Amino acid sequence: xxxxxxxxxxxxxxxxxxxxxxxxxxxxxxxxxxxxxxxxxxxxxxxxxxxxxxxxxxxxxxxxxxxxxxxxxxxxxxxxxxxxxxxxxxxxxxxxxxxxxxxxxxxxxxxxxxxxxxxxxxxxxxxxxxxxxxxxxxxxxxxxxxxxxxxxxxxxxxxxxxxxxxxxxxxxxxxxxxxxxxxxxxxxxxxxxxxxxxxxxxxxxxxxxxxxxxxxxxxxxxxxxxxxxxxxxxxxxxxxxxxxxxxxxxxxxxxxxxxxxxxxxxxxxxxxxxxxxxxxxxxxxxxxxxxxxxxxxxxxxxxxxxxxxxxxxxxxxxxxxxxxxxxxxxxxxxxxxxxxxx
Ligand SMILES: NC(=O)c1ccc[n+]([C@@H]2O[C@H](COP(=O)([O-])OP(=O)(O)OC[C@H]3O[C@@H](n4cnc5c(N)ncnc54)[C@H](O)[C@@H]3O)[C@@H](O)[C@H]2O)c1
Numbered sequence: 001x002x003x004x005x006x007x008x009x010x011x012x013x014x015x016x017x018x019x020x021x022x023x024x025x026x027x028x029x030x031x032x033x034x035x036x037x038x039x040x041x042x043x044x045x046x047x048x049x050x051x052x053x054x055x056x057x058x059x060x061x062x063x064x065x066x067x068x069x070x071x072x073x074x075x076x077x078x079x080x081x082x083x084x085x086x087x088x089x090x091x092x093x094x095x096x097x098x099x100x101x102x103x104x105x106x107x108x109x110x111x112x113x114x115x116x117x118x119x120x121x122x123x124x125x126x127x128x129x130x131x132x133x134x135x136x137x138x139x140x141x142x143x144x145x146x147x148x149x150x151x152x153x154x155x156x157x158x159x160x161x162x163x164x165x166x167x168x169x170x171x172x173x174x175x176x177x178x179x180x181x182x183x184x185x186x187x188x189x190x191x192x193x194x195x196x197x198x199x200x201x202x203x204x205x206x207x208x209x210x211x212x213x214x215x216x217x218x219x220x221x222x223x224x225x226x227x228x229x230x231x232x233x234x235x236x237x238x239x240x241x242x243x244x245x246x247x248x249x250x251x252x253x254x255x256x257x258x259x260x261x262x263x264x265x266x267x268x269x270x271x272x273x274x275x276x277x278x279x280x281x282x283x284x285x286x287x288x289x290x291x292x293x294x295x296x297x298x299x300x301x302x303x304x305x306x307x308x309x310x311x312x313x314x315x316x317x318x319x320x321x322x323x324x325x326x327x328x329x330x331x332x333x334x335x336x337x338x339x340x341x342x
């Protein structure tokens with residue numbers, strides 16, 4: 001007998017919501033059952049666009065018994081409130097990156113899910129790109145030996161209209177900053193997933209081109225708990241924007257990914273069966289150059305986590321790490337000294 005599909009509701013019907021809807025609709029084990037917008041007018045539009053009932057009040061939305069899992073697609077500084085309401089209503093949560101915009105808010109969110117006994121998964125879809133999976137496997141098998149250094153470069157560009165057309169992007173309250181916390185966080189998450197936890201960071205950020213509160217250029221030096229070193233550079237002012245790079249150096253070799261694709265595979269004793277399929281794209285200059293199939297992988301993982309009563313592939317604690325590191329870079333820049341992370 002086939003298993004019952006799990007019902008998904010989406011909160012926040014802006015840009016990324018369309019990708020969630022496409023992923024949910026493409027998943028054999030999931031079904032989009034409702035959406036929630038910020039106003040009645042937007043809810044009416046959203047009901048037409050997504051072809052499901054739409055609410056504009058969270059209380060009413062959460063009364064829908066057919067919702068098992070809520071995809072939270074509100075702006076980054078407003079993930080906590082819908083998440084607390086979802087947890088209290090007993091709904092599992094699949095949350096967009098970054099987890100929140102402060103560590104205190106992220107901790108409150110994680111705790112609310114734990115207290116309510118609901119699952120919390122966070123979207124970091126680049127973890128599912130074939131090239132990244134191959135790198136991770138090589139590291140897990142010890143093919144690179146002891147890891148010595150990792151670098152993430154997210155030297156991107158956004159047109160000024162990207163910020164001027166949004167009420168929250170680039171603001172401290174809505175976005176928590178700009179280039180590193182919004183765009184860079186994806187590759188910083190991968191860097192941490194491979195290199196392990198960061199112990200301390202020294203960084204500097206600047207706002208050099210855009211008229212925003214957050215940074216549009218940043219650079220940092222990381223000390224990992226393992227003793228390895230790392231660097232991060234990022235930006236949204238770096239015209240025309242280059243594909244993001246992740247470089248991992250071990251004592252036996254190194255691997256370099258560009259937009260998730262392996263471009264260098266220096267692993268002794270292994271030629272590397274380089275994946276030919278490219279899934280995902282790069283947001284180097286276009287924020288919506290994202291493939292819904294990676295989100296589909298995380299939707300499927302969330303369904304399986306609920307059914308099998310296990311943790312989702314990216315937990316709240318995992319997502320807290322990239323947030324804490326980025327906020328550490330901001331603090332270091334303000335205070336002019338290395339920050340030891342908690
Ligand atoms: N995974 C990715 O690659 C990716 C890409 C883009 C955005 N994102 C993340 O997705 C989130 C949303 O980004 P976006 O670009 O879609 O923003 P957006 O501004 O286009 O959409 C956010 C929507 O949330 C709505 N909203 C806010 N509070 C609400 C509430 N309480 N109830 C109902 N609706 C509410 C707003 O009205 C808006 O329509 C951000 O956290 C962002 O970082 C992730």
